Structure formats: structure tokens, C-alpha cells
Amino acid sequence: MNELTFSLVILGGSLLAGLLGSLTGLGGGVVLVPMLALLFKVDLHYAIGASLISVIATSSGSAAAYVREGFSNMRIGMFLEIATTIGAVFGAWLATRTPTRGIAIVFGVVLLYSVYLTFQRHEDEIVGHNKWSDRLKMNGTYPGPGGKEISYGVKHVGGGFATMLGAGTLSGLLGIGSGAVKVLAMDHIMRIPFKVxxxxxNFMIGVTAAASAGIYLRRGYVDPALSAPVMIGVLIGSLIGARILVRVNVRALRTVFAVVVFFLAVEMIYNGIIGKV
Amino acid sequence: MKFTDLNDEQVEGLIGQVLRIGTTVSCGITFIGLCIFMVHNARAIPHYHIFLSSLGQFYGPSQLMQHVMQGQATALIELGILILIATPVARVAFLVIAFALERDHMYVGVSALVLVILLYSIFFSQ
Structure with missing residues (x-):
């Protein structure tokens, strides 16, 4: 395969990864990195470098659409970004010191856990205002069914913050947005409504990824000719995904995607163990 | 619209626009760079299976614009990537100002701290 064919195939694959990532809410990186590493035999460092750049593109590119819907909470996001950016710097530092096999194994485990998390959906249980959410001004409202504003508070700020340190570390180590872990921290631990x-x-993912980008660039993980088609493909795919989301049977799609990601995860771990990455 | 009347939704709307414009410009420049790269390297054989560190392909701040002006492919892609990395940083910087205009001192501090961590990591972390 020459550069032109390779680039076009990568562009198509990245578009698909971005599309599936945005439809299932797992993000493009989780399928992109295994695809580059296992299918196209791209070195894992280049794969996570290209993925990290595409993560920023997806986050910034889709932000305008999310803002219009009035769901996101700037203060919660900003406060937790202290944790994710510190984690991301640490994670990127770890990435430069962890053997490739180790990264592959951790990646596989995170994939499995992300799949598990997407099936752990529970009903929103709105918590009221309390001491911590008042003090940190994290209470908010969001448009519920029928356009009625629903007011919510926040619980377990400390636990959420600690989990975000972990999410940031994984993002920096693996070059993914680690959206599943971020949602775990906010939805499951802090009891913030799922849509919020x-x-x-999604907003936080771009800032988190930017915090590891400097180290990735200086370590030479970001190859220009590889990152360009990946970044453009994932962005276009995720924008298409956001548009058709309402017309797609997300439940069925999520099941199919989960099976695909499960096998990718197992293969990443297997390749990591036998050292074939 | 007076700035002191700025509310959270307007601030977020404005930030959303900034992010979208930044992403569009960045992807446009990157795409032009990729096309030029293909003009010269379409038949070359890619070697991404071996990690050689791409650092040598990147230009320093003093040479980058000069190579961009000459239409150098990897310089254009580099510029696109740098603009892209700058978009979330701009978002945080924008929020520092927005919280200051809202006189929310606690969140001026929070977002300023995030901005410092970001700038430190981008320019200094190894």
C-alpha cells in the first residue's frame, strides 16, 4: 500500500470510528487505536498520538451543538478539569515510561470496562441542593421532557474529583478521551443527570487531551501525515453521528459496538501479553 | 448588550462559536497540507509500523510560518494541529474572563488554575 491508498483507507476507517464513537457515546478513540494498531500495524505510539489529536477535534467540533441544547454545566466541568488536566500530564508522563506491551494491556482492560459501563445505565435520581454543591455553585437546571426546567444538585464532589484524576491519567496514557470514566464520575458518583x-x-475531553498534547508532540508521537487523515475522518464521522443520532436505534447499535469493542479489547490484551505490538 | 449582563448561556454560546471556528480553520489547513503531501508522496511506502519519533518533522516557532508560506506540507499540517490544540486553551482563557465579568471570584481562580496547568503542560512538561 502506498501513502495515498493508506491515507484514504485510514480516512475511511477514522470516519467510521468517529461515527460509531459518537453514536454510542464511547468516543472515537476506543475503536480508532485498536484499528490502527491491530489492523494497519501502526506503531502504538503513533496510534495514540493521532487519536489524541482527533479527540481534541471531536470535542471542540461538537461543542457548538451541545451548547445550543443547554445541558452542559461550565462550573462542574471547570472544577473537575483541575483533576483531569493534572491526571493527563501524569498519564502522558507515564506513557513515555511504560513499555508498549503495558500500554496495550491497560488499553484492553479500559476498553472492557468502558463496554461494561455503557450497559450499567440506571435511571437518573435527581439530588437536591446540599452544602457542597451550594458552596461550589454546582447546582444547575436543564431542559427536561416537555421543556420544563429541572433543577439538580451534586453529591460526592471528593469522590468525583478523585475519579477524574484517574480519567485524566488514562486519557494521557492511552490517547483517548476516556469519556466513559468521566461519565462514571459525574453520573454514577456525583449523581449529575445523565444528559448533563x-x-x-464532551466539553472536558478537549481540555484534558490538550494537557497531554505538549508531551506527545515533544516525544514525537504525533506523525503529521498519519494524524491529518485521522483527525479529519474522526471529526467528520462524529459530526455525522451527532446529526443522525435521533434517527438511529441506539440500543441495537450499542450492542453490536460492544461486541466489536470486546473482541478488540481481548486482542489488544493478547497482543500485549505475547509482545506482538 | 452590556458585558456585566452576560449570563452563562450567552457565554457558552460564544465559546461554542469560537471552538467551531477554530476547529474548521484547523481542519481546513490540515486538509490542504495533506493534499500537498500527497502531491509529492502519493507513491511512497508508509512506514508507520516502526516508531522513529516524528519530532524531526516539526518546525520550531521561528521557522514554522516561513515554511507554511512556502506551502510546505508537514508545516501546514503542524500549523493545523497547533491551532487545534489552541482551541480548548482559548476556551479556558475565555472562561477566566467571563467569570471575571460575572464577578465570580471563586471560578476565576478555578479556571485560571486550569489555564496555568494547561500552559505549563504544553510548553514545559517533558
Whole structure:
């Protein structure tokens, strides 16, 4: 395969990854990195470098659409970004010191856990205002069914903050947005309504990824000719995904995607163990 | 619209626009760079399976614009990537100002801290 064919195939694959990532809410990176590494035999460092750049593109590119819907909460996002950016710097530092096999194994485990999390959906349980959410001004409202504004508070700020440190570290180590872990922290631990969690998470992903970008660039993980088609493909795919989301049977799609990601995860772990990455 | 009347929704709307414009410009420049790259390298054989560090392909701040003006492919892609990395940073910087205009001192501090961590990591972290 020459550069032109390779680039076109990568562009198409990245578009598909971005599309599936945005439809299922897992993000483009989770399928992109295994695709580049396992299918196209791209070195794992280049794969996570290209993925990290595409993560920023997706987050910034779709932000305008999410803002219009009025779901995201700037204060919660900003406060938790202290944790994710510190985590991301640490994660990127770890990436430069972890053997490739180790990164592959951790990646596989995170994939499995992300799939598990997407099936752990529970009903929103709106928590009222309390001491911490008042003090940190994290209470908010969002448009509920029928356009009625629903008011919510926030619980377990400390636990959420600690989990975000972990989410940031994984993002920096693996070059993914780690949206699933961010939603875990906000939705499951802090009891923030699901729609608010997912849109705020999307906002945070770009800032988190930017915090590891400097280290990735200086370590030479970002190859220009590889990152360009990946970044453009994932962005276009995720924008298409956001548009057709309402017309797609997300439940069925999520099941199919989960099966695909499960096998990718197992293969990443297997390749990591036998050292074939 | 007086700035002191700025509310959260308007601020977010404005930030959303900034992010979208930044992403569009960045992807446009990157795409032009990729096309020029293909004009010269379409038949070359890619070697991404071996990690060689791409650092040598990047230009320093003093040479980048000069190579961009000459239409150098990787310089254009580099510029696109740098603009893209700048969009979330601009978003945080914008929020520092917005919270200051809202006189929300606590969140001026929070967003300023995030901005410092970001700038430190982009320019200094190894």
C-alpha cells in the first residue's frame, strides 16, 4: 500500500470510528487505536498520538451543538478539569515510561470496562441542593421532557474529583478521551443527570487531551501525515453521528459496538501479553 | 448588550462559536497540507509500523510560518494541529474572563488554575 491508498483507507476507517464513537457515546478513540494498531500495524505510539489529536477535534467540533441544547454545566466541568488536566500530564508522563506491551494491556482492560459501563445505565435520581454543591455553585437546571426546567444538585464532589484524576491519567496514557470514566464520575458518583454528564464530559475531553498534547508532540508521537487523515475522518464521522443520532436505534447499535469493542479489547490484551505490538 | 449582563448561556454560546471556528480553520489547513503531501508522496511506502519519533518533522516557532508560506506540507499540517490544540486553551482563557465579568471570584481562580496547568503542560512538561 502506498501513502495515498493508506491515507484514504485510514480516512475511511477514522470516519467510521468517529461515527460509531459518537453514536454510542464511547468516543472515537476506543475503536480508532485498536484499528490502527491491530489492523494497519501502526506503531502504538503513533496510534495514540493521532487519536489524541482527533479527540481534541471531536470535542471542540461538537461543542457548538451541545451548547445550543443547554445541558452542559461550565462550573462542574471547570472544577473537575483541575483533576483531569493534572491526571493527563501524569498519564502522558507515564506513557513515555511504560513499555508498549503495558500500554496495550491497560488499553484492553479500559476498553472492557468502558463496554461494561455503557450497559450499567440506571435511571437518573435527581439530588437536591446540599452544602457542597451550594458552596461550589454546582447546582444547575436543564431542559427536561416537555421543556420544563429541572433543577439538580451534586453529591460526592471528593469522590468525583478523585475519579477524574484517574480519567485524566488514562486519557494521557492511552490517547483517548476516556469519556466513559468521566461519565462514571459525574453520573454514577456525583449523581449529575445523565444528559448533563455526557455533554459536560464532551466539553472536558478537549481540555484534558490538550494537557497531554505538549508531551506527545515533544516525544514525537504525533506523525503529521498519519494524524491529518485521522483527525479529519474522526471529526467528520462524529459530526455525522451527532446529526443522525435521533434517527438511529441506539440500543441495537450499542450492542453490536460492544461486541466489536470486546473482541478488540481481548486482542489488544493478547497482543500485549505475547509482545506482538 | 452590556458585558456585566452576560449570563452563562450567552457565554457558552460564544465559546461554542469560537471552538467551531477554530476547529474548521484547523481542519481546513490540515486538509490542504495533506493534499500537498500527497502531491509529492502519493507513491511512497508508509512506514508507520516502526516508531522513529516524528519530532524531526516539526518546525520550531521561528521557522514554522516561513515554511507554511512556502506551502510546505508537514508545516501546514503542524500549523493545523497547533491551532487545534489552541482551541480548548482559548476556551479556558475565555472562561477566566467571563467569570471575571460575572464577578465570580471563586471560578476565576478555578479556571485560571486550569489555564496555568494547561500552559505549563504544553510548553514545559517533558
Amino acid at each position: 454528564s455526557t455533554t459536560t464530559s
